[in-house]
Amino acid sequence: MKICVLPGDGIGPEIMAQALRVLDALRTDGLPFETETAHLGGCAVDATGVPLPDETLKLAKAADAVLLGAVGGPQWDALPREKRPERGLLGIRKELNLFANLRPAILYPELANASSLKPELVAGLDIMIVRELTGDIYFGQPRGIEVRNGERVGYNTMIYSESEIRRIGKVAYEIARKRGGKLCSVDKMNVLECTQLWRDVMIEMAPDYPDVTLSHMLVDNAAMQLVKNPKQFDVVVTGNIFGDILSDEAAMLTGSIGMLPSASLDENNKGMYEPCHGSAPDIAGKGLANPLATILSVAMMLRYTFSQEAAAQRIETAVKSVLAQGYRTGDIFEPGTRKVGTIEMGDAVIAAL
Amino acid sequence: MKICVLPGDGIGPEIMAQALRVLDALRTDGLPFETETAHLGGCAVDATGVPLPDETLKLAKAADAVLLGAVGGPQWDALPREKRPERGLLGIRKELNLFANLRPAILYPELANASSLKPELVAGLDIMIVRELTGDIYFGQPRGIEVRNGERVGYNTMIYSESEIRRIGKVAYEIARKRGGKLCSVDKMNVLECTQLWRDVMIEMAPDYPDVTLSHMLVDNAAMQLVKNPKQFDVVVTGNIFGDILSDEAAMLTGSIGMLPSASLDENNKGMYEPCHGSAPDIAGKGLANPLATILSVAMMLRYTFSQEAAAQRIETAVKSVLAQGYRTGDIFEPGTRKVGTIEMGDAVIAAL
Ligand SMILES: [Mg+2]
Ligand SMILES: [Mg+2]
Known part of the structure; x- marks a missing residue:
């Protein structure tokens, strides 16, 4: 079970760190994951001059699944179109032939007030x-x-x-x-x-x-x-x-888009997994970002690429339990709940696993 | 000010009758409308064998505006595609070159509960x-x-x-x-x-x-x-x-789609005006249909084809007043309001004009 990890830009590295802790906890329980980390997006431009380096593409192709944080940020907006971080994302989707995009829209009862609907x-x-x-x-x-x-x-x-x-x-x-x-x-x-x-x-x-x-x-x-x-x-x-x-x-x-994972699959269920939200440059590096969409992307990866339904449900159940306990990052905070940062949210999920 | 009136099928004739009463009230006040009525849709198929008879098209072309009720119904669903009532609608839009479709989305505060949004x-x-x-x-x-x-x-x-x-x-x-x-x-x-x-x-x-x-x-x-x-x-x-x-x-x-009018205009502001809702065959002929979208279509006609802004606002204000007084047809009824039929709703609007 080889996973190519691409933390990306903005809040990407922070939320990915929590997702990897969840993966580590499962590894301890016997799932034999191997991970390798590479650059995609703006961080890849800074490191190599292009948003999708050959090295990254090689790792992604060799892996069974790709786990992505988020890419982009204002510091790369002035670059010519082919060097923008988003190009790295489009490029990897195309190179891996990921034709099936799975977009769950899930609303946990605890977060129902966040919706504009009744x-x-x-x-x-x-x-x-x-x-x-x-x-x-x-x-x-x-x-x-x-x-x-x-x-x-x-x-x-x-x-x-x-x-x-x-x-x-x-x-x-x-x-x-x-x-x-x-x-x-x-x-x-x-x-x-x-x-x-x-x-x-x-x-x-x-x-x-x-x-x-x-x-x-x-x-x-x-x-x-x-x-x-x-x-x-x-x-x-x-x-x-x-x-x-x-x-x-x-x-x-x-x-509550901060809660939504997504998957993009090829014909053999190889997939790239990523949160629906963006790289949120405004809160990057502050320990405030919601890691749950990335953690739930790990659950989708277990389900769709590795057919580990039990492990997937274990993560999803842990997330539900954390919400029921009242833990909330700033984006989903409501009065009466407990406001936590990125790491504390990760701690809570791991404790609930 | 020549208006071609096409009551159509289902609830069309009932709601059109109320819209024409509103038009009559304005005529009494000095607006020189002439109306001619013709068949479009299923009723045209029954009368002439085709959904858009030449006679109807000739009248529509000669008029400054077309006022339409609704077309269609289950009794014409089995007809070949070119004889279906909807074909009459597409045909008249195309023949009159109505390239600009105006679709207001208006929610009167009195009806806010009808929305699925907060x-x-x-x-x-x-x-x-x-x-x-x-x-x-x-x-x-x-x-x-x-x-x-x-x-x-x-x-x-x-x-x-x-x-x-x-x-x-x-x-x-x-x-x-x-x-x-x-x-x-x-x-x-x-x-x-x-x-x-x-x-x-x-x-x-x-x-x-x-x-x-x-x-x-x-x-x-x-x-x-x-x-x-x-x-x-x-x-x-x-x-x-x-x-x-x-x-x-x-x-x-x-x-509350029963409240929404629409307009389709050509380059010279000639237009066809119609409610957004359909012909509602299930309640046709029972005096239950909401005539307000058709009455509001008359207001749009006055505004966009005839540049009679004051008269348009007079109708819209009357509709608001009728809602404020608590009059409701079944589609917008809530406990605590006064349930009325098609004709009573027309009466109320005319009284409020
Ligand atoms: Mg989109
Ligand atoms: Mg449509």
Whole structure:
């Protein structure tokens, strides 16, 4: 079990330190992890001149999983586009062929007040959005801006092949099978042929998963239903652009992005795991950052890459217990709870493991 | 002031009857409206065999504005695609070249409980979403599903020309100028060249509107910000597909779609006005439907096509007053308010005019 650890920039190193302590605790209990650490993002630019050094890519390719903190910060914003920290992130996703993005939107009942929705509508929310990450209009050709008939015209191509849809469909069906058995595929088939094919393929796959109930929703309706009644969803599968929009909308329903992990998988369940939040340069180095999303990313890694469901649940249960005990970092603090820093939060999770 | 009235199907005729009573009251006060009524949708199929009869199109083209109830119903669902009621709607929009879709998301403080968001975050919400309606990926060529390298591939083309962006930009800037002076343009310029051009053109237009503050937001962030803090928005302008998703999300924030009007305008402010809700076949003919969205559509017509701002505000003030008095149709009823039917609600608005 080889893990490539990329702490990154800003609060990345601090939150990663706590995630690694959790991993250490599990290693002591018999899980034979090996870790190697490398640079990605702004720290890689500072050290080597590029955001994704060859050395880092080599380590990532050799590992079974990649655990990432966060990248970016204002000191690198003035760099040319190809040297920006975010390029390192896009580059590693592409090089590792991570086509399946898993974006859970979970709201622990203890944090229900953080949501802008009424608590009864979101407390206990547990949605998994499966977003295709390497195709669709974000990568389609032809694309560009050019002059036609004397004026500028901008264009992009939305495109999916049957095999691309089938491989993300397989990931989504298998996750639905392990969860509540409900899969909602989101498209715009009444207008877009590309998504008509998406729906057709999802329907063709259904007989292989008799234990999963497939439903369909148009993307504009899905954006509405997430606001109206988010708990109606179990697993949602959709293309890259719709998934970009809906996974962010769903994350914001929880009101606590500092709690949300994510995974990006390839065809063999090799994956990169990272918190949904950014590098928060404003609080970096102060010991204030919330390490729970990174710790929960470790749980996702155990579940999806290493098939260690028991260990994954052990971490998730420890996080729930820590919240129930009232521990809160500043981003999720409410009066009546106990405000702690990054390290104390890590201590509390390890104690609860 | 010629108005083509299309009551349509389901609850359409009932809610239209109340809207026409409001129009009559204004006519008595000196506004010289002429109305002619025609068939669109399922009723047109029943009467003539097609959802958009030539006679209807001729009347609509000759009129200054079109006022529509709602179309569709289960009895026409089995018809071939080109005979469905919705085709009549798409056809008339296209024939009249209605490229600017105005979708207000307004939440009257009296109805704040209807929202799934916490009341303090949405009470008094007043957003205007300006959606481009005749271009973008919904109409772009090439498009289709075909076999390439032995497998099916589905594709669509997102495309905007400078002149298309400029004409919807003009509508949005002018509305922002008449409202709070804030315009937020939504795109995905960091990934899509088509929307990079969108942003460029919006920026190029800004010097002509020194009284409007232009800002930009990526579409995934906009989907989040609508949930997190919807009152930050005044006027939002975006393309067809992003506008489809965001205008529905924003409408659902209010929790009371039975209250929301909409407009679709051409280059000369000729427009079609209609409620956002559908034809509600389940309650059709029972006198239960909420006529307020259609009555508010009349107010939009007065404002945007006929430049009768005072008359528009008179209707809107009457609707507010009726809500303050506690009148509610079933869709917006809460304990402690007064439940009324379609006609009584019309009576109350006319009394309050
Ligand atoms: Mg996003
Ligand atoms: Mg829509």
